[in-house]
Amino acid sequence: MASVSALRAALLGSFSVLVTVLLGFGLPSLLNLGARALGLPETSVTECIVALYLGFVLYVATPRIPRGSVKVEGKAVFITGCDTGFGHALAKHLHKLGFTVFAGCLFKDKGAEGAKELEELCSDRLKVVQLDVCSDEQVDQAVKYVKENLGDTETSLWAVVNNAGVSTFGEIEFTSMDTYRRVSEVNLWGTVRVTKAFLPLIRRAKGRVVNVASMSGRMGCPSQSAYSVSKYGVEAFSDCLRYEMKAWGVKVSVIEPGNFLAATSIMTRDSVAVTAAKLWREAPTQVQEDYGKARFEIYMAATRSHCNTGQKDAASVLDDITDAVVSKRPYTRYHPMEPHSWLRVQLMTHLPGAMSDFLYF
Numbered sequence: 399m400a401s402v403s404a405l406r407a408a409l410l411g412s413f414s415v416l417v418t419v420l421l422g423f424g425l426p427s428l429l430n431l432g433a434r435a436l437g438l439p440e441t442s443v444t445e446c447i448v449a450l451y452l453g454f455v456l457y458v459a460t461p462r463i464p465r466g467s468v469k470v471e472g473k474a475v476f477i478t479g480c481d482t483g484f485g486h487a488l489a490k491h492l493h494k495l496g497f498t499v500f501a502g503c504l505f506k507d508k509g510a511e512g513a514k515e516l517e518e519l520c521s522d523r524l525k526v527v528q529l530d531v532c533s534d535e536q537v538d539q540a541v542k543y544v545k546e547n548l549g550d551t552e553t554s555l556w557a558v559v560n561n562a563g564v565s566t567f568g569e570i571e572f573t574s575m576d577t578y579r580r581v582s583e584v585n586l587w588g589t590v591r592v593t594k595a596f597l598p599l600i601r602r603a604k605g606r607v608v609n610v611a612s613m614s615g616r617m618g619c620p621s622q623s624a625y626s627v628s629k630y631g632v633e634a635f636s637d638c639l640r641y642e643m644k645a646w647g648v649k650v651s652v653i654e655p656g657n658f659l660a661a662t663s664i665m666t667r668d669s670v671a672v673t674a675a676k677l678w679r680e681a682p683t684q685v686q687e688d689y690g691k692a693r694f695e696i697y698m699a700a701t702r703s704h705c706n707t708g709q710k711d712a713a714s715v716l717d718d719i720t721d722a723v724v725s726k727r728p729y730t731r732y733h734p735m736e737p738h739s740w741l742r743v744q745l746m747t748h749l750p751g752a753m754s755d756f757l758y759f
């Protein structure tokens with residue numbers, strides 16, 4: 399064991415020295431070489447570094463470069479979780495752009511408001527489908543329905559948007575195994591189930607799979623373990639799918655929204671109150687005693703006030719999903735989020751763990 403650690407330390411040491419030497423000697427000459435190749439006068443290294451940094455800032459700050467759009471005519475899209483929130487707005491938005499939209503709604507059969515509102519648009523190009531992403535049977539029925547409705551029309555299933563999701567909160571010791579399973583059943587296994595079922599149709603159209611994950615799928619947060627676990631899974635699944643589908647011409651994109659709690663109904667003050675009561679009721683006695691009711695209440699009050707935070711306008715999420723569906727060259731990952739969240743994700747995913755922990759926890 400000791401020799402393994404010594405070897406590892408030696409390798410790390412040599413690697414650091416190599417990188418430092420390369421950066422120290424190689425980077426300046428490389429930058430000057432680039433300047434010469436561009437026909438620029440011999441510039442100082444400092445100027446080159448400033449130019450490089452400026453390029454990076456511009457890359458981050460400039461609006462999206464136009465990359466061309468696919469034709470909308472003859473294309474259908476299947477979206478899950480259209481009762482409320484992003485899914486509901488997206489169904490209307492893509493329909494307005496001219497797509498045939500199959501809108502999966504969890505409570506269509508119960509005549510829920512969201513499904514009814516979509517049906518009232520009374521369009522041939524907007525079809526509301528009963529869909530619980532946790533049910534093999536309902537997913538199979540949905541595939542059958544899509545096939546029957548596309549039938550011998552010229553329209554093909556171009557994209558599936560896995561948007562359906564649930565959220566929860568609670569520290570790990572308060573979170574039951576049932577909760578971990580329930581959240582992943584919708585967010586992760588629902589995404590896998592729906593994707594697998596529609597993939598043959600999407601493959602034939604050389605279309606798109608768009609998975610709505612979250613910034614919590616790139617970095618963990620205290621009290622969000624069940625949600626994060628499920629969204630990290632969506633990220634992993636999407637990466638593997640993207641590699642496999644490259645050969646088939648299918649593009650896979652992940653949307654990683656930041657905080658839009660104020661814009662959707664994924665977490666409300668009422669749902670927080672119900673979850674809080676359940677968390678306390680189901681916690682083991684020892685956990686209740688050690689954490690204490692007073693601390694728990696303070697934590698829950700903070701979570702309740704968190705419900706109205708974040709962006710109120712979901713337009714950036716809709717724009718990014720639309721880009722992933724419509725653009726000729728969609729991005730692998732989209733980050734509709736506030737600048738401070740974007741910076742946090744970058745630091746948490748790129749810095750060594752010890753440094754990002756020091757900054758944020």
Ligand SMILES: NC(=O)c1ccc[n+]([C@@H]2O[C@H](COP(=O)([O-])OP(=O)(O)OC[C@H]3O[C@@H](n4cnc5c(N)ncnc54)[C@H](OP(=O)(O)O)[C@@H]3O)[C@@H](O)[C@H]2O)c1
Binds near residue numbers: 588659708
């Ligand atoms: N809002 C945010 O801040 C945020 C941030 C990052 C990522 N996201 C992700 O964005 C996606 C959409 O969420 P949202 O914010 O728009 O919340 P939302 O308004 O609650 O929408 C989620 C939709 O999924 C539906 N759903 C839940 N369980 C389902 C199931 N088993 N089968 C089919 N549909 C089901 C819900 O139906 P009911 O309403 O009828 O239960 C609801 O219509 C989710 O994947 C979420 O994780 C949201």
